[in-house]
Amino acid sequence: xxxxxxxxxxxxxxxxxxxxxxxxxxxxxxxxxxxxxxxxxxxxxxxxxxxxxxxxxxxxxxxxxxxxxxxxxxxxxxxxxxxxxxxxxxxxxxxxxxxxxxxxxxxxxxxxxxxxxxxxxxxxxxxxxxxxxxxxxxxxxxxxxxxxxxxxxxxxxxxxxxxxxxxxxxxxxxxxxxxxxxxxxxxxxxxxxxxxxxxxxxxxxxxxxxxxxxxxxxxxxxxxxxxxxxxxxxxxxxxxxxxxxxxxxxxxxxxxxxxxxxxxxxxxxxxxxxxxxxxxxxxxxxxxxxxxxxxxxxxxxxxxxxx
Numbered sequence: 001x002x003x004x005x006x007x008x009x010x011x012x013x014x015x016x017x018x019x020x021x022x023x024x025x026x027x028x029x030x031x032x033x034x035x036x037x038x039x040x041x042x043x044x045x046x047x048x049x050x051x052x053x054x055x056x057x058x059x060x061x062x063x064x065x066x067x068x069x070x071x072x073x074x075x076x077x078x079x080x081x082x083x084x085x086x087x088x089x090x091x092x093x094x095x096x097x098x099x100x101x102x103x104x105x106x107x108x109x110x111x112x113x114x115x116x117x118x119x120x121x122x123x124x125x126x127x128x129x130x131x132x133x134x135x136x137x138x139x140x141x142x143x144x145x146x147x148x149x150x151x152x153x154x155x156x157x158x159x160x161x162x163x164x165x166x167x168x169x170x171x172x173x174x175x176x177x178x179x180x181x182x183x184x185x186x187x188x189x190x191x192x193x194x195x196x197x198x199x200x201x202x203x204x205x206x207x208x209x210x211x212x213x214x215x216x217x218x219x220x221x222x223x224x225x226x227x228x229x230x231x232x233x234x235x236x237x238x239x240x241x242x243x244x245x246x247x248x249x250x251x252x253x254x255x256x257x258x259x260x261x262x263x264x265x266x267x268x269x270x271x272x273x274x275x276x277x278x279x280x281x282x283x284x285x286x287x288x289x290x291x292x293x294x295x296x297x298x299x300x301x302x303x304x305x306x307x
Contacts, residue, residue, distance in 0.1 A: 002058060004032075004040075005093040006065040006180070007086065009148075010074030012138055013110040014102035014162045018191065020069040022173045023098075026185050030060025031067040037225065041085040042072045049085040065096075065180065074099065074144040078134050087151035095156060097148065098176060101269070102162035103280045104139030104262045105254055111135060117237070122205065125249055129257070136261045142268035149272075158294045159273040179294055205241055 006029065008020055017036060024031045032038050038056060043049040060066045073082040086095065102110075112128055112135065115121035121128055129135045137143060148157070158179050165172045169190050177184055205211035214221060224233065263281060270277045274294075 003090045003093050004066045004068040006067045006096050008069035008098045010071045012071040013107050014100045016071050028064040028182050029067050030063040033057045033059045036069045039070050041082045042079045046088045076147045083148045097157045099159050107139050108135050140265040142265050
């Protein structure tokens with residue numbers, strides 16, 4: 001069985017789809033026949049992950065890297081067994097991980113509005129954050145990374161910032177190819193970045209009961225994503241929802257999110273990744289200074305995590 005040896009693990013609403021599209025353009029990278037969100041290793045057990053892996057098409061026999069791009073792999077604790085399953089199944093391969101990080105408040109907002117627009121979320125932003133811990137946990141990158149550092153070495157990870165990637169995707173992808181010891185791709189096809197999820201206009205569900213069923217049962221949503229093409233799902237979402245003005249977020253609440261949930265996590269994430277994330281702490285006050293945090297010899301002391 002051919003095992004994946006390159007994982008794009010996140011972050012959700014952080015540009016992973018665009019990055020995945022660019023990575024798979026390289027002739028030495030193959031991804032289950034161009035399938036993103038394969039969600040193989042978020043099975044509840046090693047056995048389940050092996051069964052999912054066996055059901056996927058066998059491709060990329062001659063490629064140096066077999067890519068699995070699934071952002072659900074960094075949504076601990078809702079999905080808790082990914083790192084363990086990857087280690088158990090792929091331990092013989094020289095596994096590498098790519099993790100694109102976005103300002104956690106921007107990521108949270110984009111995640112929320114995406115959920116609203118796709119007929120899943122009906123609560124206000126503040127209600128949703130209070131009741132759904134994953135909105136916060138997905139953006140606590142140190143917390144997510146630590147799940148992997150229990151099994152893998154820091155040198156197996158490449159971290160990059162969403163802002164840098166959105167600003168100059170060709171340059172950032174070139175750096176990743178160099179880290180993977182691959183030849184640069186001169187004719188990389190770059191598409192226009194979609195940017196932030198639309199907030200001025202959102203979509204509310206037309207049928208509350210159907211919305212509740214789909215939103216309540218995660219296995220059902222996962223099945224829908226597996227069975228139907230994403231284009232059909234997006235079109236169905238438009239049929240089943242109606243447009244209305246979006247919700248704005250109080251600046252005081254943004255500051256509250258930063259102080260109560262993300263400030264300490266950002267500082268720990270800086271130490272682990274070696275990235276300069278200071279602008280996330282001082283939005284608009286300090287210009288981002290680029291750093292090279294992904295040399296193979298980079299090591300970092302893992303700070304203790306406290307919830």
